[in-house]
Amino acid sequence: MSRHQARKVMNRDPVCGKRVNRNKAHIAIEYRGREYLLCCPLCQAEFERNPEKHLR
Numbered sequence: 175m176s177r178h179q180a181r182k183v184m185n186r187d188p189v190c191g192k193r194v195n196r197n198k199a200h201i202a203i204e205y206r207g208r209e210y211l212l213c214c215p216l217c218q219a220e221f222e223r224n225p226e227k228h229l230r
């Protein structure tokens with residue numbers, strides 16, 4: 175498979191800091207035009223509760 179990407183994808187879980195494989199991520203959330211990968215439901219809930227906190 176090609177490594178070419180049509181658009182930028184964050185491959186790091188912004189909540190826990192773990193590297194997340196896009197195909198294995200729990201979910202991909204789009205926020206402010208960017209896509210963020212969350213590894214599990216807990217990280218998803220935490221990110222949705224306060225996205226800004228995790229984007230610094």
Ligand SMILES: [Zn+2]
Nearest residue numbers: 187190213217
């Ligand atoms: Zn996580």
